[in-house]
Amino acid sequence: MDDIARVRQFNRTVTERIGALDDGYLSRGRPLGQSRLLWEIGAAGDRGAQLRDLRERLELDSGYLSRQLRALEADDLVRVEASPGDSRVRVARLTPAGVAERAELDRSSDALVGGILDPLTERQRERLLAAMDEVGRLMTASAVEVRCVDPADPSARTSVAAYFAELASRFDIGFDPARTRPTPDDEFREPNGTFLVAFLHGEPVGCVGLKLHGDEPAEVKRLWVASSTRGLGLGARLLREVEAAAVALGVGVVRLDTNRTLTEAIAMYRSHGYVEIPDFNGEPYADFWFEKRLG
């Protein structure tokens, strides 16, 4: 059976069994959309959910959301009030009856999950859960999109800020961005370089910069992966993509520096064909320097 047929087969089996999980919501005699909304509002807890957040998260039309909320209010499950700060914004909260109803939804969904797990032996269950984790992880990995982005773009800014914060927490000597060798935005822009950001559901979850040095080897910098997406092979993917971008810009050799506390990164560089070289840039926070010949 070829790859595509295997995915299709998976699709059939899974939608049939997992689709039943939605029935748990339907079984409470409420349209699916309203149940989902109820669940989502409850997830926000006591401080309530702002309507605009709900709209964005569930991708609902504003008129549609409004009507759904009205229906839930009519059943006394939800109360919608103006936000204290900005009274254009409205906030939805569950009533006690709504909280109870949501708990009930949870219970019937749990029961359906139980219907999948219960017929299995302990060992089968463990294997199923492990395989589910693997599928989830790899499908998430494949949902990540890497795009070339201007270094002044908000997504690049937040990525670099997160990168610096990460360094500050990992380096045994702390990290002060002012002490590192500065890289103006322009050096990460073509034709001087490039900057890639990885997005998952529209949120930046990783980045990498490339800085050209004329005929000298180019430099890979700011390689960062959000802690929420570790273990998806995203670091390696960013490295591959930045190398491809370098090749496209006519680069033959890339270099980078790294700190001794970033052990996974060091291992990754080594396993991707990077070889250690002497200090080439005098970066104060670096302990190791690597180089790779491309193509």
Place this chain on the structure above:
Amino acid sequence: MDDIARVRQFNRTVTERIGALDDGYLSRGRPLGQSRLLWEIGAAGDRGAQLRDLRERLELDSGYLSRQLRALEADDLVRVEASPGDSRVRVARLTPAGVAERAELDRSSDALVGGILDPLTERQRERLLAAMDEVGRLMTASAVEVRCVDPADPSARTSVAAYFAELASRFDIGFDPARTRPTPDDEFREPNGTFLVAFLHGEPVGCVGLKLHGDEPAEVKRLWVASSTRGLGLGARLLREVEAAAVALGVGVVRLDTNRTLTEAIAMYRSHGYVEIPDFNGEPYADFWFEKRLG
């Protein structure tokens, strides 16, 4: 994270990514239901699909199906004709345009699957596919339902017939049901015994019989698993369930006989606590006899 949360997490990730596969059908500007129907009719090939089969397989209302077909006929994708044998029954076939359209649907669905697989490395892809196979297999296993059934029920009859056919093809000396020790239906009925059938999507895919012998050990017979559902642990499950049924009927010890060519079965008996004993029943086709003390 507990088991249920893991399943939920899987559900979220998978429905989001896999749900996109349905969009491939929608993208052809036709309602999803009609595309699915088109696909299903095409799967039946040249001899066409009987409407009643389609109705059952897709669980459609007869009026609804009729209308959908009319729409497909209007687009000249499908032709519906009376069945030659029984002209109440009607048969749907794809026109050449329908065949082309179905191929197009396949292609756009392939492209979406590619969108999941392509961003991954070769190794990740292999791990994803293997995990998908595992999830599919175990979810199928958990969808199997084992029920106590009357031995004269059609599901029991077809199971036993398949069991005999299997023996005939596996035994090196062939198998003639007339030569084996006969077991009248009544001996598989309470209070003389019981008969369990495993169902998957309503179809029998396995069975096992239990025959009491008063104070003597009870006998497990007709343990069969359809070749389509091998590797799901269904044999072990039937064995567990028949043992539980035996205990419920007050049985303390069960026995069974088997043929030397059924090596997986023999291995399974051993690993489930069965110990070899001398011939206890003189069954002509048996080479090994086993016993297990229950509870």
Place this chain on the structure above:
DNA sequence: GCAGTTCTCTGACTAGAGTCAGAGATATGG
């Protein structure tokens, strides 16, 4: 304080999915 923007709501739609009752044609068992 005014122009423009943001946020929510209402009203008026469309489309797909599915249900139900009953009619009409065709087979089957006695």
Place this chain on the structure above:
DNA sequence: CCATATCTCTGACTCTAGTCAGAGAACTGC
């Protein structure tokens, strides 16, 4: 051949989901 069952079709519905335009209140920057 007649009563009964099977199969498909039509007409008349309902519900959910979702879209679009525009009104009105509240905020923001100048």
